[in-house]
Amino acid sequence: MTGGEEATKGERTRKKLVDATAALLRRQGYHATGLSDIVAESGAPRGSLYFHFPGGKDELARAALLASSAEWRARIDAATRDAPDLGAAIDATVTLLADDLESSGWDNGCPVAAVALESTSELVRATVEEHFASWLDVVAGRLAASGVAPAPARQLATVVMSAFEGALLLARVKRSRAPLVAIGQALRAMIGAAPSATPSPVPAGPVRTTTRTGARGTSRRRSPR
């Protein structure tokens, strides 16, 4: 890198490679994606691949998975920022993911899931693990910030992530939004019934209908949206 201009061009090429890899990993997984596919999809010169990623495909896959993870965190943040409560945030996430999947001709599922289910190098496997661990933290944090007690929030975050991952898979296979809509409704009901961190009989915070002990009784009566 000899100057600002050149650095910028290098960064643009690097980004093209990362974006192309992310798109291919998402659509078809790790093993189906060859370096020549990445070069073709990116439009970057082949030589630039080893210049930017001397570790080859695994290093590129790691960068692509991290970039997808960050991109989707930003997109979900933006879509849910103004949601008045957790139920609305879940609906907004369902809509975002279903729109994205449908508009791709049912090809674009979770950007990490396909790779997560293949046997890959330890570097790639650890990247996938890191991704899911950080997302679980984010979801649990969001639930806790909305008034769910910390321990149930972690448990509920695992359920939320599982439901979205599984529904994305089924929606892709069925070429239908229905699985995402179904888990969205189920999660809304479940979150309404989660134990609150607030030891008060007065409904508090975005998770309003729950009473202290939570997951039973009247809180279940809320209409599903």
Place this chain on the structure above:
Amino acid sequence: MTGGEEATKGERTRKKLVDATAALLRRQGYHATGLSDIVAESGAPRGSLYFHFPGGKDELARAALLASSAEWRARIDAATRDAPDLGAAIDATVTLLADDLESSGWDNGCPVAAVALESTSELVRATVEEHFASWLDVVAGRLAASGVAPAPARQLATVVMSAFEGALLLARVKRSRAPLVAIGQALRAMIGAAPSATPSPVPAGPVRTTTRTGARGTSRRRSPR
């Protein structure tokens, strides 16, 4: 096939090929699995592969996915046959899947999911779709047989399948039973709240406090093993 003995030997060879393919597809997906891996893992002579599967890898993959689907249906049926209620059936399924995943060194997830997330031929894709459609029918049928009204039973079956698929993925990535245990508990609570097919004085709605199916209240307190 010229006689009983020969047919039996041929069938054994065919089964070896199908079993080896099923194991490899489950562990690593479609594209990572080469025909030579299948031949090596099966111990069958290479020539037998095209004799039994003139359509090659895709025909073999279809046979393997159908065999996995049938095998797991039988295993889950056997594990849940004596369950006194749906909650117990869910617990038994969680235990079966978690034991299988853990005992494989966290390599064996859903036998179909890895292939479902790759781009494959139309034959393989349609096989995956067929598998999930028939499992949704089975789960919805089981829920309906236990007293859940038909429309919510289909919706709930989609949620059950999504939760198990996603939890299997997370459990594999995290190398932990926790995601399966978490969704098991959530599904128990949800099924306890599903609208019953039996008319009742309580206002009907998708999320209601039914007592008919029984999977709630004290039954939640059981330890997750």
